[in-house]
Amino acid sequence: MYLAVKGGEAAIDATHQLLAETRRGDPTVPEVSVTQIKEQMALLVARVMNEGALYDENLAALALKQAQGDVIEAAFLLRAYRTTLPRFGSSLPLDTTAMAIRRRISATFKDLPGGQVLGSTYDYTHRLFDFALTNSGNEAQAVTAPEPLDAVMPRVLDILGDEGLIEREEPRDSDAIPEDITRDTTTFPAGRAVRLQSLSRGDEGFLLGLAYSVQRGYGHNHPFAGEIRLGEIRVCLTPEELGFEIDIGDITITECQMITQFTGSKAVPPQFTRGYGLVFGHNERKAMSMAVVDRALKAAELGETPTFPAQQQEFVLYHCDNVEAAGFLEHLKLPHYVDFQGELELVRRMRAENSAPTKVETP
Amino acid sequence: MEPSRTYQRKDWMRLLARAKASDIAALLRDLPPLPTDALVRPAETGTIMVEGRAGGSGARFNLGEATVTRCVVRVGEHLGFSYALGRDREQAHLAAKLDALLQDESRREALLEAVIAPLAEAQKKARELASRKAAATKVDFFTLVRGDE
Numbered sequence: 001m002y003l004a005v006k007g008g009e010a011a012i013d014a015t016h017q018l019l020a021e022t023r024r025g026d027p028t029v030p031e032v033s034v035t036q037i038k039e040q041m042a043l044l045v046a047r048v049m050n051e052g053a054l055y056d057e058n059l060a061a062l063a064l065k066q067a068q069g070d071v072i073e074a075a076f077l078l079r080a081y082r083t084t085l086p087r088f089g090s091s092l093p094l095d096t097t098a099m100a101i102r103r104r105i106s107a108t109f110k111d112l113p114g115g116q117v118l119g120s121t122y123d124y125t126h127r128l129f130d131f132a133l134t135n136s137g138n139e140a141q142a143v144t145a146p147e148p149l150d151a152v153m154p155r156v157l158d159i160l161g162d163e164g165l166i167e168r169e170e171p172r173d174s175d176a177i178p179e180d181i182t183r184d185t186t187t188f189p190a191g192r193a194v195r196l197q198s199l200s201r202g203d204e205g206f207l208l209g210l211a212y213s214v215q216r217g218y219g220h221n222h223p224f225a226g227e228i229r230l231g232e233i234r235v236c237l238t239p240e241e242l243g244f245e246i247d248i249g250d251i252t253i254t255e256c257q258m259i260t261q262f263t264g265s266k267a268v269p270p271q272f273t274r275g276y277g278l279v280f281g282h283n284e285r286k287a288m289s290m291a292v293v294d295r296a297l298k299a300a301e302l303g304e305t306p307t308f309p310a311q312q313q314e315f316v317l318y319h320c321d322n323v324e325a326a327g328f329l330e331h332l333k334l335p336h337y338v339d340f341q342g343e344l345e346l347v348r349r350m351r352a353e354n355s356a357p358t359k360v361e362t363p
Numbered sequence: 364m365e366p367s368r369t370y371q372r373k374d375w376m377r378l379l380a381r382a383k384a385s386d387i388a389a390l391l392r393d394l395p396p397l398p399t400d401a402l403v404r405p406a407e408t409g410t411i412m413v414e415g416r417a418g419g420s421g422a423r424f425n426l427g428e429a430t431v432t433r434c435v436v437r438v439g440e441h442l443g444f445s446y447a448l449g450r451d452r453e454q455a456h457l458a459a460k461l462d463a464l465l466q467d468e469s470r471r472e473a474l475l476e477a478v479i480a481p482l483a484e485a486q487k488k489a490r491e492l493a494s495r496k497a498a499a500t501k502v503d504f505f506t507l508v509r510g511d512e
Contacts, residue, residue, distance in 0.1 A: 055413065055429035056449065086409040088431055088446075093414040093423050100490055102497045110504055118500040145501070148494030155419050169418025178414065178423045192417050193424035200426050232493075234377075235429065235448060237411060242444060247377040248411075249448035251429060255419065278415045278426055 023068050037061040046252070046281025047071055051322055052078025053182075053201040055251050055280050072203075072326045079323055090177070092236045092245065096255050096278075099231040101149050106156045107225040108259065114153035119230060120282075156227035157257045157274065166259065166272040190313050195297050199290045200279055202320030208285060210310040210320075211292035218308040219296045223258040223275060230254045230282050254279050256287035260295050265303030273302060370475055370483075375465055378482045379458035380447040386485075387457045390478045400460045403442065404435040406452035438463040 024031065038045055038061035048060040052075035059081065063074035103119025106112055118124070132138060160166045178193035186194055199207065214221060232250040239246065256277035264270035275295025277287035296310040306312050319325060379387065391397065410428040417424055433446045434455040443463025445455045461478065464470050 050427070053427040054410065055427060058450070059430065082410060082428060085430070086407075087428070088409045088411050088433065090412040090425075091414050091429075093416045094426070096415075096419045100494060102493065103500075116502040116504075117497050118502060119497050120500075142496045143499040144492065144495040145498035146495070147498060148491050149498045149501070157418070158420065169416070169421030171416070171420075172422045175423065178425050180412065180425050182425075182428075192422055196415070196417060196424040197426070235411075235413060237431075237446060239433075239444070239446060241435075244373065246373060246380075246446060248380045248431060248446045250381065251413070251448065257418065274418050276418045276421075280427060 023066070032065065034058065034061045034065055037064050043282055044069075044071070046254075046279070046283045047204060047286070048074045048078065049280040050283060050286060051075035051201060051203060052082075054078045054082045057281075072322050076323050076326070089237060089239065092238065094233050094235070094253065094278075096229065096233060096253070097152055097155055099153070099229060099233045099253065099255075100250070101153055101229060101231040103231070104153060104227070104229040105225070106227045109156055109159070109226075112156050112159070114150045117149060121284075153229070155257065157259065160226075160259075160272070167262075167274050169274060169276075186317060188314055189300065190317060195313065195317065196276065196278070196290075196294060198317045198320060199277075199293060202290070203322035203325070204283070204286045204289065206320050206322065207289035207293055210296070210316065211289040213308065214292050214296050214310045219310045220304060220308075221260040221262075221273075221292075221295060223260045223292050223295065225288065226257040226259040226274075228254070228256045228284055228287065230284070252281050254281065254283050254287040256284070256291040258288070258291035258295055262302065267303045273298065370479055372462070372466070374483075375475070375479045376445070376458070376462060378479055378486060379445060379454075379461060381486055382454070382458070382482050384451055384454035384457055386482070387454065387461070387478065390481055391457075394473070394477055397460070397464060398438055400436040400438045400443070400463060402435075402456075403437050404433070406432055406434040406455040406459075408432045408450045408452070434459040436460050436463055439467065441466040 038057050041061070041064065042057075044064060045057055045060045048063055048071055049055050049057070051071065052060065052063070054060075056078070059078060060074065063077040064071075066077060067073035101114070101117060101119075103121060104114065104117045106116065110116075157166060161168060178197070179191060181194055181197050186198070190198075213219065215223070231253065233253045234247045234250055236245050236247050238244065254277075258275040258277070259272045260275065262268070262271055262273040273295060275291040275293070275298075277290035277294065279287045279290065293310055293316060296308070297313055297316060299306040299311040300313075304311070309315050409431055411431050413426045413429050414423050415426045416422065429448055430450050431446055431448055432450055432452055432455040433444070434452070435445075436443045436456070436459045438460065441463040443459040443461065443466070445458035445462060447455055447458060461474065465474050465479070
């Protein structure tokens with residue numbers, strides 16, 4: 001229990017000022033700009049947008065500057081800001097086949113229509129320091145091919161889907177408006193829409209740990225990266241006052257389709273099952289983790305017994321939100337003086353009661 | 364360059380939504396001054412919920428929100444609307460004003476040529492350049508032949 005206490009206003013004012021000074025660091029060193037963070041820390045910005053559940057690169061960069069690079073604190077700033085804004089509506093569902101591809105790979109099919117496009121990735125770097133980056137003035141120039149990529153690239157799993165060997169992903173009968181965890185309380189068992197929304201804003205480290213646990217055997221499935229694609233995708237909307245669909249700009253998206261062999265159950269024949277990851281910005285590790293955990297959470301629907309942590313909806317969905325988790329953990333720093341006083345007296349009384357009879361027995 | 368009469372209202376709205384306020388303003392600089400507009404709904408920032416589909420093709424789900432700025436203005440008999448990702452109120456205002464002006468047939472051709480066509484060209488070029496850079500990283504597989512065969 002937390003009881004309100006008074007006092008400490010002057011100390012709090014002073015701590016705000018000390019925080020501002022600490023954040024700025026050595027004043028003889030040039031201050032980092034929000035635009036610099038946005039342009040040169042793009043992967044970090046993507047992480048903050050995901051965990052903050054709000055796509056806005058400028059705000060995410062500002063949040064990082066304000067939070068001295070603390071990702072969860074930055075995500076918290078985005079979440080708090082979001083609550084001050086009106087919601088104009090929902091976009092039409094993103095069409096990821098129409099993505100302007102910057103990277104697209106498949107670990108399961110070598111020859112896919114449109115090709116394997118490595119894009120910008122650390123995958124093939126040697127993880128050796130480039131000390132030249134300690135100095136500024138680095139110019140870099142990418143190679144350009146004579147022709148652009150195909151405008152539309154089919155999703156790899158749709159190609160395999162034609163053989164009927166892979167679980168189908170089809171709209172629900174009504175193609176109904178999905179549940180929204182920012183407005184409705186999550187109840188269990190949670191539907192796929194609730195699970196995917198929770199995972200897409202979930203903590204990257206937590207989801208990575210869960211996905212790793214699945215890979216190591218705590219979840220009965222061995223995933224393959226069917227396809228990972230990164231690029232810009234248009235966001236469309238049909239405003240009521242206009243009555244027709246408009247395209248309001250592009251966002252960067254990473255999509256991951258995992259496939260997992262499934263030996264079948266009473267309800268479902270042997271086939272490949274799917275896990276899906278979709279996240280803001282360039283964030284492959286998160287998209288892959290999300291896809292593995294999404295598949296693990298399908299356990300009940302596929303007739304598997306949910307034995308492992310990654311398969312248990314309540315465990316995963318209640319604990320993957322790092323803003324909530326940090327809030328609950330860090331509230332322990334707030335004064336619990338009265339609470340603790342109560343516990344202290346209880347322990348004293350118990351010890352007194354325990355020792356009382358022994359005194360009687362030893363005359 | 365695309366002939367300007369192929370632009371529909373949806374096309375110019377799409378192009379304006381992706382244009383920086385400074386780029387639109389720069390294209391307007393050499394034109395005779397535009398008529399003044401009346402704000403019907405001043406530029407305001409809110410969010411939209413971005414939806415995806417499970418597996419890319421399945422049931423809808425909410426991915427997360429994105430900031431959006433919108434604006435409505437009136438020029439003469441025409442109402443101009445804009446919606447654009449981000450929080451740039453100046454861009455939203457300029458885009459709404461141009462949407463109203465572009466609905467006026469007496470002004471449309473000149474504005475399509477001076478503002479919309481250059482924006483289309485610049486955006487197409489940027490998209491193509493990014494795609495050509497990605498295309499340079501496309502893998503060409505070849506099969507290794509063993510030396511003893």
